[in-house]
Amino acid sequence: MIYFRVDGNEQIATGHIMRCLSIAQAIAEKGENCTFIISDDxxxxxxxxxxxxTINLCSKWNDLELEITKLTELIREKEINKMIIDSYFVTERYLKEISKHIRSVYIDDLSLFSYPVDLLINxxxxxxxxxxxSLYNLKSIKLLLGCNYVPLRKEFFQIKRNQINNxxxxxxxxxxxSDTYNIAGRLLDEISMEKRYKDINFHVVSGIFNQNLLKLKTLEENNKNIFLYQNIKRMSDLMMKCDxxxxxxxxxxxxxxxxxxxTICFAFADNQISGVEDFRDKKIMNYAGDARQNDNNVIQNMINGIELLCENAQQRETYSKKMTNLVDGGGACRIAQEVLAL
Structure with a gap:
């Protein structure tokens, strides 16, 4: 049994949960069961x-040190020997204490300190x-680095786009x-007033913690070209359908x-900034900005980006090739192999 220690809620959304689920599914396909340890329901x-x-620790998701004793007792009770930890609220003490009892894996994208774990993924x-x-040069820590290890679901493995439509x-x-800033709703408000977009279908995916769901449903009801999705089973199918x-x-x-x-990308949290700016700098995606700094400006940049890409099939082709060269979708399987080999 492989255990995951991860959380998701209205404040931190579901990104950590989703990438851990991708790894868990890859591990399960190799014949090993998985259980998720969470701080609340x-x-x-x-x-x-x-x-x-799932196992509910009834702990504080944003103060993990308070759960060390409880998690350690659970490790002994369940005889846990491997755990994948995915939280921005880990501390050096937390990881050091937990790693005394298990083979530990940590998923990182911030490098806040030198992580005392057995396997580190970025x-x-x-x-x-x-x-x-250089940071881990003299330490016996296995490093899995780069886009070969992006933990995507199996549906994204070696998926191919046949063509870019004119x-x-x-x-x-x-x-x-959670869409804290109601970006989807506000963008659709602007777009629905533009005649140039009346023949384009807008497919809106709403997360389970989206507090603006009723507004999105109203937009869908009032516009024949707006379609709202929740709990979508195969996201790849919808992505492949879109331009x-x-x-x-x-x-x-x-x-x-x-x-x-x-893609036109944007940020609304600190942990997203490095990623979106890197894609911008490498000209892999069009970047609309940080919604926390000027959300109105971000909306306008999105509209400008949509207009640019609608008018320029060659630019869409260039973006598409750079994107597929970066990610092949097999990262979860590679991570699963390494975790099982620990």
């Missing part, structure tokens, strides 16, 4: 819907800026599990890369 239904069990395109090789007919909008995407930062950007879907 917010993500329970999502995890169990994918066929995995699958981002910008991992090199953290100088992991005309844009379908646009995907996905703004994270352009608007997306928040996070693992979804790597899913879009695997699908070769030209």
């Amino acid at each position: 917010y993500p329970k239904a999502l995890i169990q819907s994918k066929g995995f069990g 699958y981002t395109s910008y991992y090199s800026k953290f100088n992991y090789e 005309e844009v007919r379908n646009i995907l909008i996905t703004t994270g599990g 352009i995407a608007v997306s928040a930062g996070g693992t979804t950007l790597y899913e879009l890369c695997a699908c070769g879907l030209p």
